[in-house]
Amino acid sequence: MIHTQIDERGYYGRFGGAYIPEMLQANVEELRVNYLRMLEDPEFRREFDLLLKDYVGRPSPLYYADRLSQHYGAKVYLKREDLNHTGAHKINNTIGQILLAERLGKKRIIAETGAGQHGVATATVCALKGLQCIVYMGEVDIERQAPNVARMRMLGAEVRPARSGSRTLKDATNEAIRDWINNPEDTHYIIGSVVGPHPYPDMVARFQSVISEEMKWQLAEKTGRDYPDAIVACVGGGSNAAGAYYHYLNDERVRLIAVEAAGLGVDSGESAATSQLGTEGIIHGSRTLLMQTEDGQIVEPYSISAGLDYPGIGPLHAFLIDAKRAEAVSVTDDEALAASLFVARQEGIIPALETAHAFAALDHMSYGPEDVIVVCLSGRGDKDLAAFSAYLESQPLP
Amino acid sequence: MNRLTKLFAAKPRDILNVYFTAGFPTLDSTVAVIRNLAEAGADLIEVGMPYSDPMADGETIQQSSMKALQNGMNLKLLFEQLTEARRHTQVPLVLMGYYNQVMQYGPERFVAAAAAAGVDGLILPDLPAYEYERDFREIAEAADLQVSFLITPQTPDERIRQIAESSTGFLYVVSSSSITGGSSEISDRQRAYFDRIAALDLPNPKLIGFGISDAATFRTACEYFNGAIIGSAFIRALGGQEDRVGEATQAFVKRILEPSYS
Ligand SMILES: Cc1ncc(COP(=O)(O)O)c(C=O)c1O
Secondary structure, eight states, X not given: OOOOSOOTTSEETTEEOXXXXXXXXXXXXXXXHHHHHHHHOHHHHHHHHHIIIIIXXXXXXXXXXXXXXXXXXXXXXXXXXXXXXXXXXXXXXXXXXXXXXXXXXXXXXEEEESSSHHHHHHHHHHHHHTOEEEEEEEHXXXXXXXXXXXXXXXXXXXXXXXXXXXXXXHHHHHHHHHHHHHOTTTEEEEOOSSOSSTTHHHHHHXXXXXXXXXXXXXXXXXXXXXXXXXXXXXXXXXXXXXXXXXXXXXXXXXXXXXXXXXXXXXXXXOOBOHHHHOEEXXXXXXEEEEOBOTTXXXXXXXXXXXXXXXSBOOHHHHHHHXXXXXXXXXXXXXXXXXXXXXXXXXXXXXXXXXXXXXXXHGGXXXXXXXXXXXXXXXXXXXXXXXHHHHHHHHSOOO | OOHHHHHHHHOOSOEEEEEEETTOSSTTOHHHHHHHHXXXXXXXXXXXOOOSOOTTOOHHHHHHHHHHHHHTOOHHHHXXXXXXXXXXXXXXXXXXXXXXXXXXXXXXXHHHHHHHTXXXXXXXXXXXXXXXHHHTHHHHHHTTOEEEOEEOTTSOHHHHHHHHHHOSSOEEEEXXXXXXXXXOOOOHHHHHHHHHHHHTOOSSOEEEXXXXXXXXXXXXXXXXXXXXXXXXHHHHHHTTOGGGHHHHHHHHXXXXXXXXXX
């Protein structure tokens, strides 16, 4: 069995660590020495659980998707993170981190966002706690995820455009890190995925682990056994996947399927399929797989999905894929768009473009009729209606 | 003897270290910048290896890095240029960059190439102390490359002592809690921080960097330690000077060292 917990330096095997300049050390160290103690504090637990229940609306349902099951010839269950308040799994993490920030006495919250779901989830918890909120977002993403920009502003957050590089998630993350360097005392940085320097990957995975914690008893109730045969999740940085895998990481009966965005195609030069195109290196303070040139310059990724348009993956996923514990599947823009439409019309659920990649992966897999497959339905597609409308117009009339 | 050791022995005060991004403003300006900096009186030169995602750097260095990469700069070419520069000057050279570049080049191969090109020291701000001791210190020492680490106003005394022990070169005293590129007067709070470091009585030479942008801030910094590092202000001075890199470089150094010069 592989060792799926971090070691004392924040490594999963050789992936992880904290490759940060000294200017970030104080901030990161403060979190590192406090996070486990705070997370295990019964009072923290109580407040976290209560907010997840009454504010987020957890537990999220595990829904048996009858028509998808018939179509695929397997038992397909959907873990409905799209029904959470703010419409995605991202809020599980921001609730946890805002409670932490509050206990650390922070007054100012910063975040990066790609699809805007993490930005909205951060703006939401800041409103809830009355804290100042600044969200960095790539200029390209501000354009393609306009509804979420409006939501963040409605919630009182300031959205600051990241104008460097590909003007997407990677660049927004760089800007957030720079802000944190410039504000070493009163600011907490709520990272939106299982990326960044230790302790972020582990901390975010713990907050998201509620997804598989619920899956266990929900599956037991519905299928008579508390594990599925496979869990399918999309991977941008990998937080919904980490949460959906968490309690099954060491359960080899469960296949873990990590779905990446292939953009226009893995070999097209316009892709974000990190585990296939990436090599080992350092991005945003973490040793992991990333897309880079031979010289170690980070390559600008591409995906239609802003939340998957990132040139790295969290160190846990690099480790799981390297150890062959998780299987990586990649899905193109077109496959994801087709899957969105298909799921919308089969189940009456419009998934986020990120999540649509996970659905499209079902076409790449094979299974037996009794197999139980859980798809992590990480978010809803309201924010992507512009992309869906354009796609519909390009389709022949039925 | 390592040129840095020699420099600090010969000149304990008022050391001017100027940073520039290799390949900026043009791909082949590296040698001219180094030669003119040295001629005009810079004591030490920090050569930035341009990186796509320089997380500790502000807009100025970020943009110069982007330009340098667009110009076609890469490590192989940089080592060739440094070898050429070494034919003309014995000024100490320190390479500054992010660890991913070193990792991809291969730490052993990188150190060997840097030493062969006449480099004297390295600054790798995102290489953590533990990984440095485990993967890097021995090979750098064997090649007589001195490695400098950063300390900031947030670094506790105990940690400063550990960092000073790891540093085989000068200590890089980051003047304030910020990314590179700021410029303002040196505040009372900063003075208190410098005094705190001075009181630790560490054996390493110390240079102050970040926010040193003109003759006045350079002078003040020199009152505290062995000298100071100027980066973004020089990059700004090189901007748009593609055709007169030499003159712009000399004029910049003169403005720092001879405040009456304009
Ligand atoms: C709905 C949804 N799913 C997935 C992701 C990808 O993030 P992660 O891989 O961290 O789950 C995002 C990111 O914005 C998202 O909004």
